[in-house]
Amino acid sequence: xxxxxxxxxxxxxxxxxxxxxxxxxxxxxxxxxxxxxxxxxxxxxxxxxxxxxxxxxxxxxxxxxxxxxxxxxxxxxxxxxxxxxxxxxxxxxxxxxxxxxxxxxxxxxxxxxxxxxxxxxxxxxxxxxxxxxxxxxxxxxxxxxxxxxxxxxxxxxxxxxxxxxxxxxxxxxxxxxxxxxxxxxxxxxxxxxxxxxxxxxxxx
Ligand code: HEM
Ligand code: HEM
Numbered sequence: 001x002x003x004x005x006x007x008x009x010x011x012x013x014x015x016x017x018x019x020x021x022x023x024x025x026x027x028x029x030x031x032x033x034x035x036x037x038x039x040x041x042x043x044x045x046x047x048x049x050x051x052x053x054x055x056x057x058x059x060x061x062x063x064x065x066x067x068x069x070x071x072x073x074x075x076x077x078x079x080x081x082x083x084x085x086x087x088x089x090x091x092x093x094x095x096x097x098x099x100x101x102x103x104x105x106x107x108x109x110x111x112x113x114x115x116x117x118x119x120x121x122x123x124x125x126x127x128x129x130x131x132x133x134x135x136x137x138x139x140x141x142x143x144x145x146x147x148x149x150x151x152x153x154x155x156x157x158x159x160x161x162x163x164x165x166x167x168x169x170x171x172x173x174x175x176x177x178x179x180x181x182x183x184x185x186x187x188x189x190x191x192x193x194x195x196x197x198x199x200x201x202x203x204x
Contacts, residue, residue: 007179009094010170011063012188017051018167020195021111024048025145028118032138042122042203049115050198052108054191062187063180065095072105073098090158094174097155103148110141119202 027044031037059068077098084091091097096104117134120126156163159173166172170183 004092004173004175006171007094007174007176008170008183009065009172009174009178009180010167011066011180011182011184012170013054013058013062013184013191014066015167015170016188017055017058017191020191021048021051021055024051025111025141029138029142032135039203042118043199045115045118046199046202047195048111049119049202050195051191052111052115053198054194055108056112058187063182063184065178065180068101068105071096071098071101073101075102078102085154085158092159092173094172094178100148100151100155103144103151106144107141107148110137110144114138114141115202122202 024044024047028041028048031041031044034041058066061067064070071093078101079099081091081093081098114134114137117130117137121131121134152163155161161173163172
């Protein structure tokens with residue numbers, strides 16, 4: 001990584017959103033089975049879905065590395081990246097790599113679909129099959145998260161770069177021109193207000 005230095009890559013909405021999404025998912029997962037914890041489950045799952053919905057919008061208007069146009073590539077680019085991981089000089093991306101980019105689309109889509117089916121089950125619309133669909137989608141999401149974590153571990157090892165810390169600090173190795181310069185704190189406040197309002201509304 002000669003010539004690269006730490007630059008700002010992940011804006012505040014990306015980082016705050018990520019950890020809210022992860023926390024919401026974990027809490028929803030732990031409380032899904034229990035009637036007693038149902039309301040907590042609904043709030044946590046709704047918060048996760050609200051973050052994912054926000055993230056889709058942010059993928060169009062967010063800072064450079066948050067935009068889908070900067071990291072969504074086809075399956076061929078994802079495969080080429082995965083192959084390069086096994087080589088001595090794996091290809092380094094300042095933002096998301098192409099394999100991670102595909103996983104991110106799947107994670108967001110599944111978080112939204114799981115949340116939406118959960119809401120339909122909560123409203124007791126459409127009968128039992130919606131509850132089974134909700135359960136199946138949540139299992140698919142869990143499987144993709146396992147793949148996501150394996151990808152994060154592999155990418156961190158291959159590049160000698162702690163990607164989890166980068167998702168906290170917002171900084172990765174990159175060229176000065178890749179620095180996003182603004183961390184968009186105001187949009188992070190909008191995200192928080194949106195998540196609270198949407199979760200409250202979905203739990204009615
Ligand atoms: C990412 C978000 C979510 C995850 C991972 C998740 C996961 C789960 C899991 C694992 C179960 C247990 C299924 C079973 O064993 O029967 C469950 C049940 C349930 N969830 Fe969620 N859920 C999420 C979001 C939501 C949301 C947003 C709502 C409502 C607004 C919701 C409402 C329900 C209800 C009503 C049940 C009970 C269904 C039944 O068996 O009657 N969930 N969820
Ligand atoms: C708690 C365990 C988790 C850890 C340590 C973790 C770590 C990370 C890291 C390091 C990245 C950045 C990857 C990169 O550098 O390209 C990332 C991105 C992402 N993760 Fe996770 N993750 C976790 C759980 C989750 C869960 C549970 C979900 C979904 C429900 C999730 C969804 C995402 C998404 C959507 C992104 C893209 C971030 C963005 O651009 O907004 N993660 N994660």
